[in-house]
Amino acid sequence: MSLSAAEQVTPAPPSGGRKGGSRAVKARSQRQIGRWERVGFQGPSLLVLVLIVLFPLIYSVSLSLQSYSLVLPGRTGQWVGLENFQRILHDSDFFHAVGVTVIFVVCAVTLETILGTVVGVMLDRLARFRRAITSLLLLPMITTPLIVGLMFNFAFNAQFGYLTWVMARIGLDPNGGVLNQGPTALAALILVDVWEWFPFIALMVIAGLRALPTSPFEAASIDGASTFQTYRYIMLPMLKPVLVVAVLFRATEAIREFDKVYILTGGGPGSATTVNDLYQYRISFLNWDLSYGAALGLVTFAFVLTLCGVLYRVLTRNEAQL
Amino acid sequence: MSQPRTRAWSVAAGAVTLSVLLASCSSSGSTASGGAASGASAGGSAAAAGWSQECTGKSLSVIAEATANSQIIEKLLPDFKDKTGIDVTIEQAPYDSLVQKAVLDFTGNKGTYDVLSIPYEYLGSFAEKGYLAPIDDMVSTPPTGVGTDFSTADIIPGMWKLSSNWKDHWYGMPSNSAVMMMFFRKDLMENPDEQAAFKAKYGYDLAPAKTWAQYKDIAEFFTRPAGATLAGQTLSEPFYGVTLAGKRHVATVLEWMNYAWGQGGDLFSKDGQPALNSPENITALDYEKALTPFAPPGYTSATWDDTTAALQQGTAAESITWGDTAGAMEDTEASKVVGKMGYTSIPTLAEGTAPQAHLGSWTWSVNKASQNQNCGRLFMAWALSQPVQKELATGGGLPSLTSTFNDPELISSLPYWKQELVSLNESRPRPRIPQWSGISDLVSLELSRVLSGQASAKDALDEGQAKFQELMQGALPVTYQ
Numbered sequence: 001m002s003l004s005a006a007e008q009v010t011p012a013p014p015s016g017g018r019k020g021g022s023r024a025v026k027a028r029s030q031r032q033i034g035r036w037e038r039v040g041f042q043g044p045s046l047l048v049l050v051l052i053v054l055f056p057l058i059y060s061v062s063l064s065l066q067s068y069s070l071v072l073p074g075r076t077g078q079w080v081g082l083e084n085f086q087r088i089l090h091d092s093d094f095f096h097a098v099g100v101t102v103i104f105v106v107c108a109v110t111l112e113t114i115l116g117t118v119v120g121v122m123l124d125r126l127a128r129f130r131r132a133i134t135s136l137l138l139l140p141m142i143t144t145p146l147i148v149g150l151m152f153n154f155a156f157n158a159q160f161g162y163l164t165w166v167m168a169r170i171g172l173d174p175n176g177g178v179l180n181q182g183p184t185a186l187a188a189l190i191l192v193d194v195w196e197w198f199p200f201i202a203l204m205v206i207a208g209l210r211a212l213p214t215s216p217f218e219a220a221s222i223d224g225a226s227t228f229q230t231y232r233y234i235m236l237p238m239l240k241p242v243l244v245v246a247v248l249f250r251a252t253e254a255i256r257e258f259d260k261v262y263i264l265t266g267g268g269p270g271s272a273t274t275v276n277d278l279y280q281y282r283i284s285f286l287n288w289d290l291s292y293g294a295a296l297g298l299v300t301f302a303f304v305l306t307l308c309g310v311l312y313r314v315l316t317r318n319e320a321q322l
Numbered sequence: 323m324s325q326p327r328t329r330a331w332s333v334a335a336g337a338v339t340l341s342v343l344l345a346s347c348s349s350s351g352s353t354a355s356g357g358a359a360s361g362a363s364a365g366g367s368a369a370a371a372g373w374s375q376e377c378t379g380k381s382l383s384v385i386a387e388a389t390a391n392s393q394i395i396e397k398l399l400p401d402f403k404d405k406t407g408i409d410v411t412i413e414q415a416p417y418d419s420l421v422q423k424a425v426l427d428f429t430g431n432k433g434t435y436d437v438l439s440i441p442y443e444y445l446g447s448f449a450e451k452g453y454l455a456p457i458d459d460m461v462s463t464p465p466t467g468v469g470t471d472f473s474t475a476d477i478i479p480g481m482w483k484l485s486s487n488w489k490d491h492w493y494g495m496p497s498n499s500a501v502m503m504m505f506f507r508k509d510l511m512e513n514p515d516e517q518a519a520f521k522a523k524y525g526y527d528l529a530p531a532k533t534w535a536q537y538k539d540i541a542e543f544f545t546r547p548a549g550a551t552l553a554g555q556t557l558s559e560p561f562y563g564v565t566l567a568g569k570r571h572v573a574t575v576l577e578w579m580n581y582a583w584g585q586g587g588d589l590f591s592k593d594g595q596p597a598l599n600s601p602e603n604i605t606a607l608d609y610e611k612a613l614t615p616f617a618p619p620g621y622t623s624a625t626w627d628d629t630t631a632a633l634q635q636g637t638a639a640e641s642i643t644w645g646d647t648a649g650a651m652e653d654t655e656a657s658k659v660v661g662k663m664g665y666t667s668i669p670t671l672a673e674g675t676a677p678q679a680h681l682g683s684w685t686w687s688v689n690k691a692s693q694n695q696n697c698g699r700l701f702m703a704w705a706l707s708q709p710v711q712k713e714l715a716t717g718g719g720l721p722s723l724t725s726t727f728n729d730p731e732l733i734s735s736l737p738y739w740k741q742e743l744v745s746l747n748e749s750r751p752r753p754r755i756p757q758w759s760g761i762s763d764l765v766s767l768e769l770s771r772v773l774s775g776q777a778s779a780k781d782a783l784d785e786g787q788a789k790f791q792e793l794m795q796g797a798l799p800v801t802y803q
Contacts, residue, residue, distance in 0.1 A: 070425050072756050073450040074796065158620025159637075176619040182776060268570035269622040269774030271767060285422055287760045 064295035070288040084295035094296060096271055097279035098303075103186065104275055105254040108193040113247055115194065116201020117239075121231070123202065124209045134206065137199035145196070149263030152192050156264070182272030185265050189273055192260055197253075201246050208242030209235070244315040251311060255304055276300060373704070374467030377697035378407030384701065385423060386439035387684065388414035390649065391498045391719035395705060398713060402704050405469065408697055417441070417572070421759075428453035433691030437698040439497040442485045442683040446803075447756035449488040455688040455695050457702075461492045465703065472707040476723045484751045485683035489802065494687035495702050496722035500646035501745040502580055502680040504537075506530045507639045508664035510544065513553040519543075530640075531669045534584055534609060537564075537640065541616035544639035563616030565629035565641040568773040573625040575765045576680055579752060580642050580668055581606040583678040589753060589761065589790075594799025596790040598765065599783040607772055607779035614773060622774040634659065642668060644682070645745055648738035649718030665741040667748055681749035715739075753803040760793045 064084050069075040088094055119137075123130055140148070155163040158177025167173065178184040216238070220230045258277040261267060267274035267282070274282075280300070284293030386392040396412045403409060413435075415423060421444065427434045428448065440448060448454050459465075461474060477495060486494040510516055511528055520528035524539050531537035541563025546552055548560050567573040582588065587602030597603070614621060618632050630647045632638050636658040650656065651663045667677040686705060688698040704710060711721035715732050720742065726732065727743040753761065768786035771777040777785075794800070 070429050071444070071447040071451070071759060073447070158623070159618055177623065180620055180622040180774060182774065265623065266570050268767075268770045269568075270570070270771035270776040272774075272776070282763055286418070286763050288425065289760075 060294045060298055063291050064298055066291050068291045070290060072288075075291075080291075084292050085299070087292060088295060088299055093271065093274075094276075094279060097274050097276045100186065100272070100274060101255060101257070101276040104190060104193070104257060105251055107190045108197070108254050109247060109250045111190070111194045112198040112201050112250055113243065115198040116246070117205050117243070119198065120202040120205025120209065121235075124206055134203070137202060139199075140196045141199050143196070145259035146263060148192065148196050149260040152188075152260070153264055156188060179265055180269055182269055185269065185273050189261060189264060192264070193254065193257070196260075197250060200250065201243075204242055204246040205239065208239045212238050240315075244312070247315065248308065248311060252304060252308065255300075255307075372467075373405040373469045374700060375407055376467065377694065377700060380407075380694055380697050381409040381411065382436045382694055382697055382701055383434060384410055384412045384437045384439075385420060385435045386412060386414055386497065387420050387441075388416055389498055389719065390646070390717060391714050392439070394714050394717040394719050395710070398710055401710075402701065405704065406697075406700050408700065410701060424448075427689070428691070431691045433689050433693060435689055436692040436694045437686055437688055437701050439684045439686055440494075442685055443752055443754050443758040443762075445486070445488050445493060445685065446754045447758075448687075449491065449493055450756060453690055454493045455690045455692070455698075456491045456493055457495075457688065457699065458492050460699065460703075465699070468700065468703040469707055471709055472703045476708070476725050477706060478722055478724050478727070478746065480749075481681070481683060481722055481746060484681060484754075485685040486687070488754070494685035495706050496683055497686040497705065498646075498684040498720065499722055499746075500644045500682045500720055501742065501749045502576070502642060502668060502682075503645045503741055503745045504531065504666050504668055505633060505641045505643055505648070505651065506540075506664045506666065507544075507636075507659070507662055509662040510553050510639055511664070516553055530664060530666050532673045534581070534669050534671060537669045538609070538613060538616075540640055541613055545616040559637065560618075562618045562632070562638045563640065564613050565624070565632045565638045565643065566610070566613060566617040566621040566773070567624050567626055567629050568614075568617075568621040568770060569623050569625050570766050570770040571625045572762045572766060574769050574773070575762050576682065576752065577642055578607065578610055578765075578769050580678070580680050581610050583680075583750065584669065584671055585609070586671065589765075590800050590803070594801050596787060596794055596798075598768075598790045599780070599787040604779045604783055607769065607783065610769075611772055611779060622770065633663070636662075645738065645742050646720045648736075648742070652737060653718065661737075663737070665738040667741070667745060677745075677748045679745045679749045681746070681751050683751070751803075753800070755797070755800060755803050757793055757797060761790065764789045764793065 065079060065081060066077045067075045067080045067083070068077040123133060123137075126133065143151075152163075155161050156177060156179050158164060158180060161177070164177060167178070178188045212235070216234050217230060220234050225233070256277050257275050258281065261273055261275050261278050262281070265273045267278045280293055280296050283289050283296060386395070392412065392414045396414070399410050399412065413423075420439075421441070424435070424438050424440060424444075427438075428451070464474065481496050481499050485496040485499060486492055511530060517528045520540075520543055523543065526536075528540070528543075531540055543563065544552070544561060545563040546557060546561045548557050550557050550561075552561050567577045579589075582603050585602045585606040587597070587600050587606050589596070589598060591597040591600070618624075618637055620628070624632075626644060626647070629638075629641060629643055630650055633641055633643065633647075634650055634653075634657045645665070648663070648665055652660050654660050668679045670677050686702040688695050688702070692698055706722065708723065708725060711723045711726045712729065712732075714721045715726050715729070715736070721727070727739070727746075733739050752758070764786055768777075768782040772779050772782045
């Protein structure tokens with residue numbers, strides 16, 4: 001469509017009354033075609049966005065203002081205003097789940113960032129086997145989270161798990177299995193997440209380092225900077241945009257952690273590892289309280305949106321300070 | 323309820339049962355040969371068996387929990403096609419997933435599944451929401467168009483009522499019913515050295531526990547570290563007294579309800595008010611907590627799957643567990659305790675009082691949105707017919723017919739068979755009210771907290787009671803469950 005429009009317009013002669021009128025018509029027609037082009041190209045994607053983002057969002061808002069349960073006979077979608085949101089204010093289980101999620105996200109993402117950056121820099125310096133090791137690093141990442149959960153479920157089995165055996169041998173007796181006590185269960189989940197996702201940060205770091213210009217490093221070398229100084233004052237600040245994106249990705253992913261927790265602990269023991277997504281799953285799909293589930297989902301959405309904004313600002317502020 | 327499931331033994335057993343069934347079909351005069359039943363041959367066999375041909379050529383979509391029963395039924399589907407000409411696709415799913423698929427199908431009014439096997443705790447909810455097609459006429463008058471090997475009079479009345487009747491309407495027929503009982507290591511109880519040592523320590527004879535106090539004594543007695551002696555053998559691995567399901571999961575709630583009933587407790591008071599923190603329930607939870615030193619490590623992440631595996635592997639002496647896992651204990655390919663396990667009733671508070679066993683029941687039900695309701699009824703009737711039910715029994719599943727439980731051949735060949743019927747007669751149901759899923763979720767949280775040492779029984783059940791009351795708001799008192 002655009003090609004044919006260009007072909008029609010390009011050969012037009014530069015002057016002439018009647019021909020000038022013809023040019024104006026052609027220009028108008030080009031504008032019209034351009035408009036249709038835009039609609040034609042953007043329309044489908046906008047439609048898809050409306051269907052998969054806007055509609056569910058509006059539906060969630062509407063649901064959160066109703067009382068709708070799939071199993072309770074009396075609750076068929078009566079309008080209750082902000083009742084579900086008021087209920088959140090008194091829901092200690094929700095705040096507990098948010099607390100667990102915050103601990104999980106902060107610990108997991110911090111550890112992943114540190115470990116990923118170190119491994120990424122080391123790999124970048126590696127002359128041989130870099131490609132092979134980088135490919136191997138991909139393995140945990142491309143494993144389905146559900147499978148990761150099942151793998152570690154076996155590994156952490158209190159009686160027969162090989163990690164339980166290893167921990168007992170090195171004096172870290174898990175006493176009934178790491179998954180059976182609140183603090184150790186949460187720590188285990190964080191470590192599993194680190195195992196799965198630090199390669200992501202490492203890969204981002206490798207890609208970032210490859211794209212850096214060499215001249216600042218050469219200049220630092222000539223000026224007699226130590227390796228640490230080069231990393232601290234040259235590499236890290238230049239790598240910062242990449243790290244910011246990587247951390248943002250990981251943080252938003254970790255906030256909606258579900259699979260591994262569901263498989264490994266089911267949120268227990270008690271509610272020690274009940275992260276926010278698992279709590280909402282329980283409300284919506286075990287208790288079938290869809291309206292309250294929708295309200296919780298919207299609050300989480302707002303929370304994540306705010307957090308992303310704050311995180312982005314914090315991480316991109318005062319670049320020179322890094 | 324839902325049992326552990328997907329096991330290699332049941333697949334193998336299914337293969338055997340299929341061949342047995344096909345043999346029995348041909349011996350009953352069927353003219354059909356192989357699985358390629360043409361309309362004519364199907365009609366021929368149907369005429370002999372009395373099955374209606376009104377649905378010939380149609381297909382049914384069925385969903386059931388992934389259990390031994392469902393696997394056996396799936397293997398037998400060629401027989402159903404042979405008799406009725408109906409093609410059936412059966413989907414098997416774990417408990418949570420099945421309930422979710424069922425609810426989504428019901429609420430979408432799509433009728434994707436024509437027949438669903440649903441857990442009876444959802445019966446009240448699904449019936450009152452109008453998701454299920456009642457089958458009152460099939461119950462009030464003997465149904466026509468079904469085979470002579472099916473009779474509604476043969477279905478165990480109590481089990482049928484609990485699984486399928488809600489407020490005087492019938493919504494299906496039992497598909498998979500199981501009852502909790504006590505499993506114990508017969509070989510250890512009968513060992514003279516162990517008997518002598520037990521008597522010396524506790525002052526009474528070692529025998530399968532009849533009271534909760536004895537149950538705990540036996541648990542304590544048999545808990546031994548690696549290197550100790552058990553029935554004359556040196557243990558290479560630790561041995562435990564009991565199994566416990568303690569994960570934040572419905573399995574934990576169902577097991578605890580046996581302890582609670584045993585102490586005289588219950589979820590609701592007699593006048594229908596929430597009574598989670600009653601003194602009896604607190605005592606029962608304290609009692610369960612006191613059993614934890616005698617359970618294999620990892621009990622706080624264990625469900626019925628793990629307890630069954632522990633028993634099968636011969637690592638525990640006794641257990642309050644589901645009767646439909648007895649087949650797994652006697653499975654020569656997967657179990658280390660074949661012939662060593664004994665089966666008896668749930669203990670009581672005082673000797674001589676009536677045991678109370680937790681009943682779990684599922685019901686085949688026809689989707690109200692289904693376009694093939696009559697065909698779905700035929701499927702239910704076939705699944706409850708005598709030959710199919712006997713195949714369930716021999717394949718390690720559990721039937722729902724009186725005649726199958728009284729079958730002399732089964733009684734003599736299956737060591738747990740007589741006890742299954744005894745326990746069924748002692749059984750009582752969990753609340754079948756629409757709020758059950760919420761109740762189960764909140765109780766499992768509190769039990770998990772106590773068993774993992776995060777809270778005392780009183781504190782946890784007090785907190786649970788407050789949530790329970792909030793959950794039941796507007797639906798009290800509960801006069802029908």
